[in-house]
Amino acid sequence: AQTVTQSQPEMSVQEAETVTLSCTYDTSESNYYLFWYKQPPSRQMILVIRQEAYKQQNATENRFSVNFQKAAKSFSLKISDSQLGDTAMYFCAFRGGGADGLTFGKGTHLIIQP
């Protein structure tokens, strides 16, 4: 079974700063996807970015990028030029090739201060 660990329960940064959220995972699979989901106060789960394990190039979506280190089983999320609307819970998630669904970390509560 795979596990996902987010070691930062809460982080707080000033608006416009860059922030990095950490995620490590453990799996014996070679083909998998990793995801970052954002959960704002509305509680909706919003996909921020995803990374295919067999791609070495790090995924980027506008201000959001990842640092994927496959050998180290690390998948951090970098948010550049942070905005007040980035305040939310962020969940790292893993999905392997089997029939089961996503395995989530416990989440990081990110607070962007004005």
Next chain:
Amino acid sequence: EAQVTQNPRYLITVTGKKLTVTCSQNMNHEYMSWYRQDPGLGLRQIYYSMNVEVTDKGDVPEGYKVSRKEKRNFPLILESPSPNQTSLYFCASSPGQGSFYEQYFGPGTRLTVT
């Protein structure tokens, strides 16, 4: 609009009173699943379904039942709810099983069992 819907969005009930939370998707997805979210624990999968009449247990299935009689619907049944089932519940769907497919989440159902 492509979406996953859940009803009700909020529910307060008493111990032992059977309830059903409905989930419906209009994207013709084969794969559907239920998660519960608890503070400090992230999201954990309860049950999933790979297609009509095919369901299987996730990580925390105790106290829950599901059925998949139609492709679009995947209700979650609590036959005798208990206070430890107080949680935020999410239904999700994806075009198929496996890591390639993104999961689309419903808006969540906040359940309180007294």
